[in-house]
Amino acid sequence: MEVPPFPRPESPKAALALQRALAKRVVLSGSLEGKRLLAALDASHKRGKPLVAVALLYHLEKGPLFVGQARVPEEALFPYVPGLLSFREAPAYLEALKTLPEAPEVLLVDGQGIAHPRGLGIASHLGVHLDLPSVGVAKSLLFGRPEGPLPQEAGSAVRLLAPDGRPLGYAYRSRTGVKPLYVSPGHRVGLEEALAFVRRLPTRFRLPEPLRLAHIEAGRALAALD
DNA sequence: GCGACAG
DNA sequence: ATCTTGTCGC
Numbered sequence: 001m002e003v004p005p006f007p008r009p010e011s012p013k014a015a016l017a018l019q020r021a022l023a024k025r026v027v028l029s030g031s032l033e034g035k036r037l038l039a040a041l042d043a044s045h046k047r048g049k050p051l052v053a054v055a056l057l058y059h060l061e062k063g064p065l066f067v068g069q070a071r072v073p074e075e076a077l078f079p080y081v082p083g084l085l086s087f088r089e090a091p092a093y094l095e096a097l098k099t100l101p102e103a104p105e106v107l108l109v110d111g112q113g114i115a116h117p118r119g120l121g122i123a124s125h126l127g128v129h130l131d132l133p134s135v136g137v138a139k140s141l142l143f144g145r146p147e148g149p150l151p152q153e154a155g156s157a158v159r160l161l162a163p164d165g166r167p168l169g170y171a172y173r174s175r176t177g178v179k180p181l182y183v184s185p186g187h188r189v190g191l192e193e194a195l196a197f198v199r200r201l202p203t204r205f206r207l208p209e210p211l212r213l214a215h216i217e218a219g220r221a222l223a224a225l226d
Numbered sequence: 227g228c229g230a231c232a233g
Numbered sequence: 234a235t236c237t238t239g240t241c242g243c
Contacts, residue, residue: 042233043233044233045233080232081231082231082232083231083232085233086232088233089233110232111233112232115232116232117231122232122233136232138233139232139233140231140232140233141231141232142230142232143230143232
């Protein structure tokens, strides 16, 4: 698939400016109802070793189809700064996506979509960069607060609101009793449509299967490094 | 100034 | 993200 070069900011300062510019291009409308081919993105890293990124091609009816992967030397990584995660991991994801035999219709990313201080979490950033629909599924909160208590029942969700009251996504209970996931639209998808999409992903445990499998693959690939 | 802070 | 053992609970 076509992958434009990903700019590497020379400083966190420049990264912030770039985010504010790109955030203006995020499109918060669109349905994912007809989409069946997605790429789940997750990464694993351990100090002293390269970061391993996995792009797992997954078909909603056929299941996992292919595991794409890429490694980036630790020295080449942008530092981890809350709010600037995409500058650290996106380059690796883009390389992993290049190894896929087919272009996905949607990106499912481990991280925030627009539920971000400047409206450009890694899912939104990748979506805008590739002009592809994308959804962010994070395991913890970065920005915004749940509108109210989240019921324990599997499938329940409550809106995630920005300090100014603007809806950013949802706190979502994927399975009874598990900790919530934070779902927010990345690009070219509406708030409710993003949640609807995640809701129909097969989910055996806390994480939707595509992301869980990508996570497992990234972990074993990292452990297999010498 | 203080607290929060994806992976 | 990873560092880390046992432990509580379905």
